[in-house]
Amino acid sequence: MSVTPAAAVTGAGSAVGTGGLAGLPSDPALYARTVIEDLVEQIETRFAELGAQMTDPEVISDRERYAAAGRAYSQLEPAAKLASEWRRARDDAAGAEELISEGGEDSELRELLSAARERIEELEEELRMAMIERDPNDEKNVIVEIQGGAGGDEAGLWAGDLYRMLSKYAERLGFATESMDISEGKFTFAIKGEGAYSVFKFEGGTHRVQRVPETESQGRVHTSTATVAVLPEAEDVDVQIDPNDLQIDVYRSSGPGGQSVNTTDSAVRITHKPSGIVVSMQDEKSQLQNREKALRVLRARLFERALAEQQAELAADRRSQVGTGDRAEKIRTYNYGERRVTDHRIKLTVHNLDQVLEGQLDELTAGLQADDKRLRLQAQAAA
DSSP states (O other), X not given: OEEOOOOOOOGXXXXXXXXXXXXXXXXXXXXXXXXXXXXXXXXXHHHHHHHHHHTOHHXXXXXXXXXXXXXXXXXXXXXXXXXXXXXXXXXXXXXXXXXXXXXXXXXXXXXXXXXXXXXXXHHHHHHHHHTSOXXXXXXXXXXXXXXXXXXXXXXXXXXXHHHHHHHHHHXXXXXXXXXXXXXXXXXXXXXXXXXHHHHHGXXXXXXXXXXXXXXXXXXXXXXXXXXXXXXXXXXXXXXXOOGGGEEEEEEOOOSSSOTTTTTXXXXXXXXXXXXXXXXXXXXSSOHHHHHHHHHHHHHXXXXXXXXXXXXXXXXXXXXXXXXXXXTTOOSEEEETTTTEEXXXXXXXXXXXXXXXXXXXXXXXXXXXXXXXXXXXXXHHHHO
């Protein structure tokens, strides 16, 4: 098996930093301003280059190059708009300073200068955030695996609730979902659309629920868990699997699935011998379709594992992401009695449990994305 990790399009962002900037002023304020000016210039230059590529007949004739240029252009466009606004705000401030230095003590000029300086500071912070190096897998489709953890039958029911919640969230955001394998207490499905991984990667981990099960006659609150793994879906170019490394077994399906179930050997189990990863699929009536889906899941697991080994700071190992499913391990708690949801990674609590279960996770996702950007900014600054 060979793996080619996706390359991040960082553009000007790769040049942000202190290394190799000889001759910069020693004054911290002037130094910071010089770095921002350099960043803005690099953004503008790179954005112009990408714009030219988008109209270059040679690039247009090469579908892959044109698509790559289009993605890079779209990714850099928000930063380019911020750069333009920063230049306008700086010009406004310079004009107001010049008029004031010439003896103009107009209060409106003072207000204009103050507002321009304040906006410049805001834009500089927004520019830094906009140029944080992206996770190279953010644009990929994802494969989600949900499985009941601690809590017996209730854990399996909770896994089903999470499947419904994440499916509804995907649909709300305009992503397409594809059921891959549904069995008792275990759900595997794909979420397709540009940027799917950037949204759903934060759902990986142990989800804990505290509620009274329908079968509980005494009204006691039970704690159960389900584990969620979110895998960026790998393409053939990302992961190449040697057929000789695979052991493929076929067997008869069990459970619902139509007339073919239990009558033909349509279910497929693929074992990747070097890694020991096993993937089973029986949702489709066709052995060929089950084999294809199993290979997609296997490819995604191998890709995620390789990324974890090569870039531990960008992609967590699946086992650490999922954990053991023990009640003490959790990324998020859903408390039915208090109608609240708490994300323990960012210590955010919302009191709209019903809406969250209906797929309205926007506030939680926004908080997690902001925290991820903050951590990436810290890592870049320390590099």
